[in-house]
Amino acid sequence: MASDRVTLTVVDPDGEREVVLSSPNKEVWPEPGITKAELAEYFQLVSGPFLEANGNRPVSLQRFRDGIDSEGFFSKNPPKGTPDYVDAVMVTYNSGRKHPQIVLNRPSAIVWAAQMNTIVFHPWASLAGDPDNPVELRIDLDPQPGTDFADAVPAAHALREVLREAGLEAFVKTSGNRGLHVFAPIVPTHEFLDVRHAVIAAGRELERRMPDQVTTNWWKEERGERVFVxxxxxxxxxxxxxxxxxxxxxxxxxxxxxxxxxxxxxxDPVQFTVRSIPRRLEEVGDPWAGRQDSPGRIDTLLEWWERDKANGLGELPFPPEFPKMPGEPPRVQPSKKVAANWDENGNPIED
Structure with missing residues (x-):
């Protein structure tokens, strides 16, 4: 009978480390039969490009105790018993609250995350040395009902041209689902709100060029069968x-x-799986290798933001868990909005 615990020897830049993996034969993905041990092996095989893209950043771990069919949850703080080869950095959240966040800097740390039943890694857009200022502009092209991955492709190409006109070079990846993620490396001279405004400016320009295919409408009832920025x-x-x-x-x-x-x-984004990616890296290499070597600036996009604001296109809604932001419109879907219940600043009027 197979052991329910194995010790893996992981090669780090500063030497070998032993990482214990419990329940190695547990199926993480039942349909293809991918086990926890196979996932740990995957992370060792792709650790180079994985760490180049996600290392040295605050990262949230999306964990599933019993594979993908169980309920997932997020780990941000290093949990009790975190080994010393897993780093952390103090970060500030939108609420103003501060606490340490996990940072992955070596292959053993990724394998440890697999031991902790992590499947999805969610890195910040900033580095651990300066977590308040992003090093990349990220744009999520999300196909809405009635559209699919094929609809996101022309939008991504058009967005690449928009960003080039703004002085930025774009890189693209599949989301692992139906959409595409477009990233543009930037120098870390602006904080998150400025970068958000740069993304909105790029999204609005893309929407002008493809009004029937692309939307920046936050409310789902207004998006239609388009790709949402x-x-x-x-x-x-x-x-x-x-x-x-x-x-x-x-x-x-x-x-x-x-x-x-x-x-x-x-x-077809479905072709990229835990089992196929190691061979792809051997045959194709990493399309994002050296991505951060020549970062651009968001100055032009911020000029577009100010231009649009002067023309009446101001702030857009924030997620519901965020504090109310200056200039933000009311956080109520248009079909339920009664104008008399909101003041000019987007705040609800108390009875």
Whole structure:
């Protein structure tokens, strides 16, 4: 009978470490039969590009005690008993609250996360050395009902051109589900709210060029059958699945960096899985290698933001857990809004 606990030897840059893996034969993804041991092996095989994309950043771990069919939960603080090879950094959340957040800097730390039943990794857009200022602009292209991955592809290409006009070079990855994530490296000179405004400016420009295919409408009832530019993913402590992170979906898909020309080759994001990515890296390499070598600036996008604001296009709604923000419109879906119940600043009028 197989042991319910094994010790893995993981090669880190500063030497080998032993990481205990309990329940190695537990099926994390029942449909393809991928076990916890296979997941730990995956992380060792992809640790180089995984850490280049997600390391040295605050990261939230999305954990599932009994595989993808169990209820997931998030770990942000290092849990009790976290080994000393797993780092942490103090971060500030949108509420003003501060606490340490996990940072992954070596392969053994990723394998430890697998031992903790982590499936999805959600890195911040900033580095641990300066968590308040993002090093990348992130735009989530989210196909709405009636659209699919194929609809996100032309939107991504058009967004790439928008960003180039603003002086930024874009990189793309699959979300591991139906959408695409477009990233643009930036110098860390602006805090999250400024970067959010830059994303909104880019999204609005894309929407102008593709009004029938793309929307920046926050309220679902107004989006229609279009691809939604999820600008709120640019907020502090709002994250998306990192590059080479598995997803908690039946096929064990992985959020995968791709070359731009791959999008036009009938690319199917379901082909990128925990089992296929190691071979892909051997054959294709990492499309995001050296991504942060030449970061751009968001100055032009912020000029577009100010231009749009002067033309009456101001702030957009924040997620419900955020404090009320200056200039934000009412947080009520349009079909339920009664104008007399809200003041000019978007605050509810008390009876």
């Amino acid at each position: 999820d600008f709120n993913q640019a907020n502090r402590d709002r994250t998306m699945a990192g590059a080479y992170s598995p997803r908690a979906l039946p096929a064990a898909t992985v959020a995968t960096p791709v070359h731009w020309d791959e999008l036009d080759a009938d690319l």
